[in-house]
Amino acid sequence: xxxxxxxxxxxxxxxxxxxxxxxxxxxxxxxxxxxxxxxxxxxxxxxxxxxxxxxxxxxxxxxxxxxxxxxxxxxxxxxxxxxxxxxxxxxxxxxxxxxxxxxxxxxxxxxxxxxxxxxxxxxxxxxxxxxxxxxxxxxxxxxxxxxxxxxxxxxxxxxxxxxxxxxxxxxxxxxxxxxxxxxxxxxxxxxxxxxxxxxxxxxxxxxxxxxxxxxxxxxxxxxxxxxxxxxxxxxxxxxxxxxxxxxxxxxxxxxxxxxxxxxxxxxxxxxxxxxxxxxxxxxxxxx
Amino acid sequence: xxxxxxxxxxxxxxxxxxxxxxxxxxxxxxxxxxxxxxxxxxxxxxxxxxxxxxxxxxxxxxxxxxxxxxxxxxxxxxxxxxxxxxxxxxxxxxxxxxxxxxxxxxxxxxxxxxxxxxxxxxxxxxxxxxxxxxxxxxxxxxxxxxxxxxxxxxxxxxxxxxxxxxxxxxxxxxxxxxxxxxxxxxxxxxxxxxxxxxxxxxxxxxxxxxxxxxxxxxxxxxxxxxxxxxxxxxxxxxxxxxxxxxxxxxxxxxxxxxxxxxxxxxxxxxxxxxxxxxxxxxxxxxxxxxxxxxxxxxxxxxxxxxxxxxxxxxxx
Numbered sequence: 001x002x003x004x005x006x007x008x009x010x011x012x013x014x015x016x017x018x019x020x021x022x023x024x025x026x027x028x029x030x031x032x033x034x035x036x037x038x039x040x041x042x043x044x045x046x047x048x049x050x051x052x053x054x055x056x057x058x059x060x061x062x063x064x065x066x067x068x069x070x071x072x073x074x075x076x077x078x079x080x081x082x083x084x085x086x087x088x089x090x091x092x093x094x095x096x097x098x099x100x101x102x103x104x105x106x107x108x109x110x111x112x113x114x115x116x117x118x119x120x121x122x123x124x125x126x127x128x129x130x131x132x133x134x135x136x137x138x139x140x141x142x143x144x145x146x147x148x149x150x151x152x153x154x155x156x157x158x159x160x161x162x163x164x165x166x167x168x169x170x171x172x173x174x175x176x177x178x179x180x181x182x183x184x185x186x187x188x189x190x191x192x193x194x195x196x197x198x199x200x201x202x203x204x205x206x207x208x209x210x211x212x213x214x215x216x217x218x219x220x221x222x223x224x225x226x227x228x229x230x231x232x233x234x235x236x237x238x239x240x241x242x243x244x245x246x247x248x249x250x251x252x253x254x255x256x257x258x259x260x261x262x263x264x265x266x267x268x269x270x271x272x273x274x275x276x277x278x279x280x281x282x283x284x285x286x287x
Numbered sequence: 288x289x290x291x292x293x294x295x296x297x298x299x300x301x302x303x304x305x306x307x308x309x310x311x312x313x314x315x316x317x318x319x320x321x322x323x324x325x326x327x328x329x330x331x332x333x334x335x336x337x338x339x340x341x342x343x344x345x346x347x348x349x350x351x352x353x354x355x356x357x358x359x360x361x362x363x364x365x366x367x368x369x370x371x372x373x374x375x376x377x378x379x380x381x382x383x384x385x386x387x388x389x390x391x392x393x394x395x396x397x398x399x400x401x402x403x404x405x406x407x408x409x410x411x412x413x414x415x416x417x418x419x420x421x422x423x424x425x426x427x428x429x430x431x432x433x434x435x436x437x438x439x440x441x442x443x444x445x446x447x448x449x450x451x452x453x454x455x456x457x458x459x460x461x462x463x464x465x466x467x468x469x470x471x472x473x474x475x476x477x478x479x480x481x482x483x484x485x486x487x488x489x490x491x492x493x494x495x496x497x498x499x500x501x502x503x504x505x506x507x508x509x510x511x512x513x514x515x516x517x518x519x520x521x522x523x524x525x526x527x528x529x530x531x532x533x534x535x536x537x538x539x540x541x542x543x544x545x546x547x548x549x550x551x552x553x554x555x556x557x558x559x560x561x562x563x564x565x566x567x568x569x570x571x572x573x574x575x576x577x578x579x580x581x582x583x584x585x586x587x588x589x590x591x592x593x594x595x596x597x598x599x600x601x602x603x
Contacts, residue, residue, distance in 0.1 A: 037400045089586035095344050096585050098400050099539065102346070103585070106532065106578030110571035118570065217571075221528065225411055228404055263426070264419035270412040277405045278395040 008137035009258045010251060015139060017250020018147030019209055023223050024230035024242040025154050026201030029161075032237025033174040033194040036086075036097040041227060042220025043105035044199055046112060048074050048206035049215035056123050056210075063125065063207045064145070070203035078199025082192040105220070112217035122214040142211035149208050151243075157201070158239050170194055174237065226253075229273040235283025244285070297547070298463070302456065309448050318444045324550075324557045325448070325455040326512060330530075331537025331549030332458035333505035338535065339543035340465045341498040342478030343389075346403040347410030348506060348534045350388070351381040353525030355507025356514040357417065360429045363440075365422060370440035373511045381507020382500040389499035393492050398481065407531070414526035428521025431514060440515050447516055454512060455550075458505050462546040474498055478544070506534070536577050540584055542591025551592055 023045060030038045048070060055061040061069075085104070090096040130141040161167040172180040173190045181187050213219075230249050234241025249269060256268030276283070305325070309318045330352060337343045358380035359373025368376075392405050417423040424430075435441045442450065465471030473494050476484035485491050514520045524530070533556075541552025556577060563573040588594050 037404065085582070089582060091589070094399055095403075096589075098344065098403060099585050100582050102532070102535075103578045103581035106536075106581070107575050110574035110578065113571035114569050114575060225408065229408075232404075261419075264415065267412060267415045267419070270408050270415060273408040274405060274412065277397060277401060277408070278391055281395065281397065281401060 004136040005258070006255075007135060009254045011134055011137040011139065012143075013251035013254025014247055015143045015147045015250070016254060017247035018150045019143070019205065020223070020226055020230060020250055021154055021243050021246035022150045022201050022205040022208070024227045024234070024246050025157060025239060026198035026205075027227050028231045028234065028237055028239065028242040029157075029201070030195055030198035031231060033170055034097075034191050036094060037101070037228075038195075038198065039098055039101035039224070040104040040108065041101075041198075041202070042222075042224035043108040043112075044074070044077070044220075045202045045206060045223055046215065046217065046220040047077075047108055048203045049210055049213075049219060050112060050116065051203075052206045052210045053121055053123055053215050056125070063123070063210045067204060067207045070207050071200045072203075074203030074206075075196040075200035077196075079192050079196035081199070082195040086195070087188060087191060109217050109220065116217065118217060120214040120216040120219075123210055125211055128211055140212050142208075146208035146212065150205070153201070153204055154239070154243055157197070161239070166193070225273065226269055229269050229276070232273060232276050232281070233284055235285050238283065238285060241283055241285045245283075298459070301547075301550075305452050305455075306449075309445050315444060318448050320557060320561065322444070322448050322451055322516065324553045325451040326509065326516075327533070327537050327553035327556060328455045328550045329451065329458045329509040329512070330506060330534045331541065331552050332455070332462055333502045333509065334534040335538035335543055335545075335549050336458075336461060336465065336505065337498055337502040339538055339545070339548065340462070340471060340478065341474040341495060342544075343495060343499065344399065344403045345406040345531070346528075346535070347406035347408070347531050348502075349526050349528070349530035350406070350410040350413050351385055351503040351506035352510040352513070352530060352534070353410070353413060353417070353520075353522075354384045354503075355381045355510025356520045356525050357423055357429070357510075358507070359511035360431060360514045360520055361422060364429060364431065370438075370515070373440065373515070374508060377511030378504040378508040381503035381505070381510065383503075384507075385499040385501075385503020386496055388503075389496040393495050407528070410526050410528070410531055414522045417522040417526060423522070426522060428519060428524070429514075431518040433518060441518070447512075451512055451516075454505075454508055459546060459550065461501065461505070462549075466546060470494070470497070536581060538591075540577070540580050540592060542593035545591060545593050548591045548593045551596075555592065 023041070027038060027041050030036065051070060051073065052063050052066055055066045056063060081104070086097060086100055089100055127141050131138045132141050132144055134144070161170060169180070169185050169190050170193070172185060173187055177187050180190070226249060230242055230245040233248065234243070234245030249272070252268045252272060257265035259265070260267070308321050312318070333351065334345065334348050337348070338345055355377030359377040362368040362373050362376050363370045388406065388409050392402055397405055418426050433441070465474065473484070473489050476487065476489060477491050477494060481491055510525070537552035537556055538549050539552070540555060541550065542548025559576050560573045563576070566572070584591060
């Protein structure tokens, strides 16, 4: 195997991992605080990607310029979803939440299919096809931007959780919800806010992904197993774990595609997922 | 409870109705509709046995269906076996994969949502494998050549109807047995509180593996039926998320952990599917309704639509 091909694949894999990171960080935050598995994560990302698509094609808003608006909109969507649906309908049972978020994803995906048809849509902006030379690899500019912005946003989120009062409340609820309630924290509100922040990450991810990706009603499927794998790999609820996990998974996907061919290469992710769940379900980085 | 309890009367009425249906409604369309309802009943009941009765939520139940469909088709097409052999072989393959997945997952102590996730991943792994290796026909899938006749397991429509009716009867029979047997009681104990069940001396690992094997066998047989009825199978039909979700929906909407829930679910889903197809060309409408129904049922009718029919048992 040629070293340049390997190096190029590795760089592409890391960049890919960077764009997975935001999706996975949102998922792991929701898991860490609410202890629920948000099965609707992929379809909410899909929704955000359509949002970015229509903002550009109908209102001529550049995807990167749409970032603050998308973050705010998706936060609101997540907050309302939790308040109106998930928290209310689950009767406090984990399995119910899993099923409700599954139901939600079925509704969203098929609503997208119903209204927008099944075609894959992509956008073209001036910088879509700009290539940057990065060591042995020639990478599209949007992918590099997505990688860097994703890392910055993950860092900002970690700082927010660590430094602010709200972040402190979120950490308190994640650690010990009953205790948090006792000291006067409105736990349900923190749940809704955390869910909102997790979904807001998807708004950001959508803005960063769209210039180099496509959107279709089932695009979320691509990210669901990947995001769950990353989160399980890094340890459910761990930020750093999600970040490192995302890079590992991006690398794995790129390298297994290189070595096993396109069809069989996809098995790398599922195999890691199954093996981690079977042998180390608390993740790689747990003590 | 009166002597003519619904436990005896309703299965007989139902059985009679199922047997008479294709004699009364003879059009191809009507018989085909009946086949679809009963086929979904078998798949839903398979999910229900694991997810409803034993509380082992699976998001990848299509894996058993797919393994059955592929096992019977490969046996017939590549190894030249008698097509009817495919049915027991498919059930066996489903049971084996059920045992394997269950043994691995439960040995690792996976429960609840984690179990749901790993079944999803197994189904995905099987889909990718079926897509990538040669003897499954890869992404193109397997086409069973048309050769009508009893010997080649390609029956008249009505023959298929009675075959799937028999499979559905077996699946409902298994569910009835689970409501009356000690095995079923042990599963209910596991579903309600696994730690307590273990404290009572129930070998929870063994019981859970057994129920997954049973559930896998049913779905596997359903897979063989599908392959013979439609004469075609490919990786995303066999192992796709859509199939897993469909199995779950049938059971959850009708009533998980109940004997007739899957039948009701299958009937309703087929009805919605057909009427939305009449209504609009656009895809997706029926699934929007299924998803919304699932959410509503979890919110308001945790035992499924069958609760609406149980006026007798409702507390005053």
